[in-house]
Amino acid sequence: MTNLQVTEQASQVVARAEQTVAEALVRMDAIARTNQAKVLDAFHAERVADADLHGTTGYGLGDEGRDKFERVFARVFHAPSALVRPQFVSGTHALKVGLFGMLRPGDEVLFATGKPYETLEAVVGIRETAGSLAEWGVSHAIVPLTDGGQVDLHGVQQALRTNTRVVFFQRSRGYAERQALTMTDLTDAIAAVRAMRSDVLIAVDNCYGEFVETTEPTDIGADLVMGSLIKNPGGGLAPTGGYVAGRADLVERAAAVLTAPGVGAEVGPTAGFLRPFYQGLFMAPHVVAQAVKGSVLASAVFEQLGYDVSPLWHEARSDLVIRVSLGSEAKLLAFCEAVQASAPIDSFVHPDGGEMAGYANRVVMAAGTFVQGSTIEMSADAPVVAPYRVYFQGGLTYEHVYLTLERIVTSLM
Numbered sequence: 313m314t315n316l317q318v319t320e321q322a323s324q325v326v327a328r329a330e331q332t333v334a335e336a337l338v339r340m341d342a343i344a345r346t347n348q349a350k351v352l353d354a355f356h357a358e359r360v361a362d363a364d365l366h367g368t369t370g371y372g373l374g375d376e377g378r379d380k381f382e383r384v385f386a387r388v389f390h391a392p393s394a395l396v397r398p399q400f401v402s403g404t405h406a407l408k409v410g411l412f413g414m415l416r417p418g419d420e421v422l423f424a425t426g427k428p429y430e431t432l433e434a435v436v437g438i439r440e441t442a443g444s445l446a447e448w449g450v451s452h453a454i455v456p457l458t459d460g461g462q463v464d465l466h467g468v469q470q471a472l473r474t475n476t477r478v479v480f481f482q483r484s485r486g487y488a489e490r491q492a493l494t495m496t497d498l499t500d501a502i503a504a505v506r507a508m509r510s511d512v513l514i515a516v517d518n519c520y521g522e523f524v525e526t527t528e529p530t531d532i533g534a535d536l537v538m539g540s541l542i543k544n545p546g547g548g549l550a551p552t553g554g555y556v557a558g559r560a561d562l563v564e565r566a567a568a569v570l571t572a573p574g575v576g577a578e579v580g581p582t583a584g585f586l587r588p589f590y591q592g593l594f595m596a597p598h599v600v601a602q603a604v605k606g607s608v609l610a611s612a613v614f615e616q617l618g619y620d621v622s623p624l625w626h627e628a629r630s631d632l633v634i635r636v637s638l639g640s641e642a643k644l645l646a647f648c649e650a651v652q653a654s655a656p657i658d659s660f661v662h663p664d665g666g667e668m669a670g671y672a673n674r675v676v677m678a679a680g681t682f683v684q685g686s687t688i689e690m691s692a693d694a695p696v697v698a699p700y701r702v703y704f705q706g707g708l709t710y711e712h713v714y715l716t717l718e719r720i721v722t723s724l725m
Contacts, residue, residue, distance in 0.1 A: 322721035326714060329612035333625050337605050337710075344601035346526045351594055354387035365587040372581035381589055382577075385545075386557060388593070389537065391530040393560040395567050395577055396541070398585040400554030402685075403519040403540030404431040410538045410556045411435065411478070413565035414513050417449035419477035422512075424468050424501065425493065426456045429486035429517070451475075461490035463501040469508050478513045479505050483529070484520040484631040491623050492631035495525045499532045506533065513562070519543055520631035520687070520705065523600040536562045542686040544603075544632070547595035548708045549588040551683050599688060603632050603706050606690070606713025610634055610704055613717050617724065632687070632705040643724060644700040648678035650723040651692040651704070654716035655680020665696035673697050690716060 364377035372378065378397075386394040400406045415421060421436065433439045437446025445452070453476075455467040468479070481501065484492050493501070502514050516529040518537040522544035529537045539545065541553035556566040567576035582589075611625035611634050620637040623629065638644050648663045657680040665674040679691035690707040694700070707713035 317722070318718045319722045319725070322718050322725060325616055325721050326609070326613055326717050329609055329616055329625075329717075330714070332616075333608050333612050336608050336625065340601045340605045340608070343524075343526055343604075344597045347523045347597035347600075350526075351388055351597060354384045355590075355594065357387060358384050360384065360590065365590060367582035367584055367586045369581050369583060371579045373579060375580070375582055377586045378580065378582045381586060381593075384590075385555060385593065389528050389530045389557045391537070391557040391559075393563040394555060394557035395563050395570065396553065396555040396557075396589070397570065397580050398551075398553045398582060398589075399570060399580055400540070401552065402431075403517075403538070403543060403554055404429075404435065406538040406540060406554035406556055407432055407517055408435045409566045409569045410515060410536050410562075411445060411480075412448075412569045413556075413567075414478050414515065414536065414562060415445060415448075415450045416477070418475055420451045420453060420473055420475045421445070421478040421480055421515075422468065422471055422476050423452065423454045423480050423482075424463055424505070425480075425482045426488060426490070427454055428480070428482055429484075429519075432517075457488075457490050462497065463493070463504075465501065465504045468505060472509055472512070476509070476512055478515050479509075480515045480517070481529075481534075482517040484517070485622075485633055485635065489622075489635075491627070492521065492629070492633070494628050494630040495527050495529075495532065497630075498529055498534075502529075502533045520633055523597050524604055524630055524632065530558055535559050536566075541589065541592065542683050543688050544600045545593060545596050546589070546686075546688065547592035547599045548682070548686065548688050549592035549595060551585070551588060553585065553589065599708055600632070602708060602710045603688060603690075603713075604629055605710045606707040607632055607634050607705065609710075609713065610636075610717055613721060617721065634704050636702050636704060638700045638702055638724075641696060641700055644694055644696065644702055645676065646723045647702050647704075647720055648676050648692050648694070650720040651690065651716060652678040652680055654712070654719050655690070657682060 368375040382394045385396045434441035437444035513535045516534045516537045518539040536558035541550035614621045622635045652663045663678040665676040673695040677693040681689040692704045694702040
């Protein structure tokens with residue numbers, strides 16, 4: 313595949329698609345400018361200096377650069393507090409820490425956007441796993457979305473119980489058929505839940521959604537949002553890490569789960585991570601816009617080829633991900649092979665389906681990334697099961713996505 317010659321026909325398909333989406337690409341640039349101003353204002357407000365970039369070792373006591381970065385992050389998200397650490401190994405880890413901080417034995421978490429992403433199923437205890445919330449006496453309930461992919465508010469109201477402590481929203485689609493929830497969708501849903509029960513906590517899985525729009529869930533009433541730095545907010549530069557942001561008391565509880573009760577956020581060395589954290593956050597609005605522009609172009613390309621695509625190129629975006637139904641395992645693997653062959657790293661590797669921790673089905677993943685597992689960098693992944701839907705996301709530069717689409721089209725045609 314590394315020697316695959318892009319055909320003239322494939323180049324024409326992508327070029328036509330780019331002409332179709334030209335106005336949408338301009339809108340993405342406007343969103344990036346708004347978000348860039350927000351990030352820059354936060355840097356200025358906290359007076360970020362070169363001395364803040366160097367990090368600490370050992371316990372990480374008195375790490376002013378770390379504490380300042382968390383204040384910057386909180387300002388960007390318009391949140392009272394944030395916990396942003398390299399000790400978070402993934403978005404799932406950040407979600408786990410946030411949930412364990414909010415919930416206590418006897419409580420229930422209600423999933424208002426259907427079944428959560430596969431890796432969270434084990435955390436909750438939907439799949440029986442050592443250390444899950446279920447083992448600690450926390451129950452769960454799931455309210456499927458409506459046929460139209462919206463939050464079923466009547467169903468949520470019916471499912472609320474006296475011990476419901478957290479109502480949980482997943483912004484991105486994961487491996488579900490539905491589209492990502494826009495900030496308008498979330499605003500309406502959160503307001504409706506507040507009207508039903510003012511005492512419940514609203515938690516949002518924000519993975520893949522940061523900086524795609526000009527507001528975040530903490531702007532519209534979410535108590536806690538969680539995500540990964542090797543997705544959007546790390547700007548492709550953060551080599552690891554995650555975050556929990558929102559109400560100060562809930563962030564404090566999350567810190568106690570991440571480290572230990574009694575020390576919480578006061579410890580946690582940052583070593584050499586602060587410079588890429590700060591720089592990655594600064595770059596994130598631009599990098600996310602590049603990925604979203606690539607996503608819009610990809611939707612137009614696969615629509616033009618007659619594939620079932622979601623979202624369509626002209627539909628609102630609230631995350632990076634598009635889903636393409638390919639119809640066969642052979643096409644699914646060809647798609648992923650073209651993505652891998654277009655990567656800057658490990659382009660010679662042949663992706664194939666296999667077992668992976670946290671997933672119920674065989675999964676194929678194509679990602680030749682500078683940071684292992686980074687999904688702000690361009691990648692494709694899919695459960696290897698009918699109807700063979702692939703999930704395509706990311707791209708540090710729009711140009712990289714464009715060139716990759718030429719290879720994918722050549723491979724599929």
